[in-house]
Amino acid sequence: MGFEINRIRFSYGNNMVLHDLSIKMEPGRFYGIVGPNGCGKTTLLDILVRDKKPESGTVRYNGKGLGEYTRKDMARSIALVPQDFYIHFPFTLEEIILMGRHPYISRFSSPSADDLEIVSAVMAETGIERFARRYVTDLSGGEKQRVVFARALAQDTPVLILDEATSNLDIKYTLDLLNIAESRVRIEGKTVIAVMQNLNLAALYCDYLIFMKKGKMVAHGDIDKVLNEQNIQTVFGVESKVHFEPYSNSKRVVFKSGRDTEGQVSQ
Amino acid sequence: MKNGNRFGLSVGAQTFLLAVVLCTVIVASTGMGYIKISPIEVLRIIASKVCGHERLLDGINHIFPYVVVDVRLPRILTAAIVGGGLSIAGTIFQGILLNPLADPYTLGISAGAAFGASIALLLNVGFLGIYAVPFFAFVGAVATLFVVLYLSSFNGQVSSNNLILSGIIVAAILSAGISFIKYVADEQVSVIIFWLMGSFGSKTWVDVFLTSLFVLIGFFVFVFFARDLNIMSTGNRSAASLGVETNRIRVILLVTASLITAVCVSVSGIIGFVGLIVPHLMRFLVGPDNRKLLPASALAGATLLLCADTITRAVLPTEIPIGVLTALIGGPFFCYIFRQRQIARMMG
Numbered sequence: 001m002g003f004e005i006n007r008i009r010f011s012y013g014n015n016m017v018l019h020d021l022s023i024k025m026e027p028g029r030f031y032g033i034v035g036p037n038g039c040g041k042t043t044l045l046d047i048l049v050r051d052k053k054p055e056s057g058t059v060r061y062n063g064k065g066l067g068e069y070t071r072k073d074m075a076r077s078i079a080l081v082p083q084d085f086y087i088h089f090p091f092t093l094e095e096i097i098l099m100g101r102h103p104y105i106s107r108f109s110s111p112s113a114d115d116l117e118i119v120s121a122v123m124a125e126t127g128i129e130r131f132a133r134r135y136v137t138d139l140s141g142g143e144k145q146r147v148v149f150a151r152a153l154a155q156d157t158p159v160l161i162l163d164e165a166t167s168n169l170d171i172k173y174t175l176d177l178l179n180i181a182e183s184r185v186r187i188e189g190k191t192v193i194a195v196m197q198n199l200n201l202a203a204l205y206c207d208y209l210i211f212m213k214k215g216k217m218v219a220h221g222d223i224d225k226v227l228n229e230q231n232i233q234t235v236f237g238v239e240s241k242v243h244f245e246p247y248s249n250s251k252r253v254v255f256k257s258g259r260d261t262e263g264q265v266s267q
Numbered sequence: 268m269k270n271g272n273r274f275g276l277s278v279g280a281q282t283f284l285l286a287v288v289l290c291t292v293i294v295a296s297t298g299m300g301y302i303k304i305s306p307i308e309v310l311r312i313i314a315s316k317v318c319g320h321e322r323l324l325d326g327i328n329h330i331f332p333y334v335v336v337d338v339r340l341p342r343i344l345t346a347a348i349v350g351g352g353l354s355i356a357g358t359i360f361q362g363i364l365l366n367p368l369a370d371p372y373t374l375g376i377s378a379g380a381a382f383g384a385s386i387a388l389l390l391n392v393g394f395l396g397i398y399a400v401p402f403f404a405f406v407g408a409v410a411t412l413f414v415v416l417y418l419s420s421f422n423g424q425v426s427s428n429n430l431i432l433s434g435i436i437v438a439a440i441l442s443a444g445i446s447f448i449k450y451v452a453d454e455q456v457s458v459i460i461f462w463l464m465g466s467f468g469s470k471t472w473v474d475v476f477l478t479s480l481f482v483l484i485g486f487f488v489f490v491f492f493a494r495d496l497n498i499m500s501t502g503n504r505s506a507a508s509l510g511v512e513t514n515r516i517r518v519i520l521l522v523t524a525s526l527i528t529a530v531c532v533s534v535s536g537i538i539g540f541v542g543l544i545v546p547h548l549m550r551f552l553v554g555p556d557n558r559k560l561l562p563a564s565a566l567a568g569a570t571l572l573l574c575a576d577t578i579t580r581a582v583l584p585t586e587i588p589i590g591v592l593t594a595l596i597g598g599p600f601f602c603y604i605f606r607q608r609q610i611a612r613m614m615g
């Protein structure tokens with residue numbers, strides 16, 4: 001069950017961005033992928049949603065190769081919240097979220113009562129129902145991100161993929177959104193795969209962490225085991241201290257600035 | 268989900284209203300011109316032709332049926348169909364290129380058609396008779412489309428930015444070619460210039476059938492994929508993850524829209540701005556949902572271009588080229604949209 005990724009490779013021209021990557025991802029867990037910019041995280045997600053095809057190796061989902069699924073079946077299994085999105089046309093929020101039901105509505109038929117119910121439930125859950133009639137082109141970047149997240153929830157898939165889905169959000173909405181994703185994992189047994197930049201947020205939500213660097217997995221495993229100073233040093237090249245924080249009941253990563261203790265900027 | 272538009276009219280009622288307006292304009296403009304014919308007489312003449320009842324013509328000047336059926340209607344219907352065709356093609360181009368400023372000519376289709384037509388006019392091509400120029404224009408447009416598609420595709424993907432860039436490059440080359448043709452054309456140069464400015468003069472029923480065939484088939488293709496296009500117009504990566512076959516649908520829609528454009532240009536010359544403005548106006552009226560936008564654009568585009576053609580044919584003292592008229596009205600409107608977008612971006 002879940003994803004089985006076996007020795008996949010991918011390159012852009014001569015530039016290999018994924019080297020023989022293998023990993024299994026199971027339902028009911030929150031996976032985090034961290035790594036420096038350009039380490040191949042987004043390419044890996046593109047392969048999981050079949051937007052790109054690996055040059056070699058296989059990706060299986062629930063025992064079947066990804067290529068064996070129809071586009072519609074894929075869309076009923078895996079939802080993606082992309083990092084950036086361009087909505088230049090004045091759709092209302094409700095119309096955008098209803099698009100999440102696209103894979104369930106056959107051509108030329110209208111959305112069913114179920115579809116509409118899911119849409120309003122998702123809008124209530126993400127706290128955007130009061131914007132329902134507003135035009136998406138009038139929203140701020142953060143509000144748009146919440147709308148696109150809500151659309152992925154409306155897709156109601158066993159797998160939810162977040163590609164830096166909270167990058168434009170303030171801390172309240174970041175926590176709200178990740179709490180919703182987490183509840184899907186804990187209560188409904190779904191899989192969440194999230195590319196994250198913030199290690200402390202990863203520590204707070206992820207069960208399992210994958211460290212990537214230059215297209216390779218440097219370390220992966222349960223968050224308590226792999227989130228440590230050595231891995232952060234190897235992957236990001238920065239010094240840090242990792243300790244357990246009782247307040248958040250999670251690990252916590254702290255960093256030092258370039259200043260030394262007297263407040264001088266070191267060379 | 269609400270079904271009404273921004274003014275509370277249901278979509279059905281609104282489409283019906285637009286259709287009524289179009290029919291009224293068709294009847295009214297048929298009666299206008301050097302010989303005035305009343306709307307009632309126009310309707311009676313059309314009815315008698317459709318049903319074959321000669322008695323409906325009683326008491327009508329015997330020249331009128333000839334004027335209506337053989338002279339005016341072909342021109343009027345061609346103008347309406349071309350207006351509708353350019354508008355739905357514009358709607359599709361704007362949706363696919365994720366760019367509200369795209370129009371049917373963005374990919375260089377018009378330059379291709381103009382180049383083809385200029386060659387036919389320069390060489391005074393004899394075969395195909397009066398259809399030589401439209402035929403060459405069509406071939407030029409289609410050839411341009413394939414060159415642009417070839418230039419902008421990479422790894423089986425066609426990106427919007429690549430399409431726009433390739434379109435501009437190819438159009439620039441073709442424009443230089445047209446300038447060269449004009450330079451060497453000598454006496455033919457005025458014919459070329461007049462063709463390029465567009466006209467619906469001396470259209471026949473063959474033109475009506477040819478354009479309506481392409482525009483109707485295209486319209487059904489567009490409506491078939493309208494919901495997919497809605498999703499694609501919010502970004503291709505998320506569209507793919509929502510189960511839309513983005514690459515396949517993008518190519519189908521681009522080719523269909525370009526073929527409609529090619530046919531329209533080849534019968535009428537280059538008529539700018541209709542394909543840009545009408546989708547905008549209708550988006551303001553019915554919203555961006557292509558399932559509502561396409562019928563509205565088709566009807567409004569037909570009405571608008573027919574009005575413009577009637578103005579140059581029957582209202583102005585001398586006929587000015589239709590392409591010039593639409594550009595004179597459309598150009599300032601384009602500036603307005605552009606300015607609004609800049610202001611909106613500064614606020615956002």
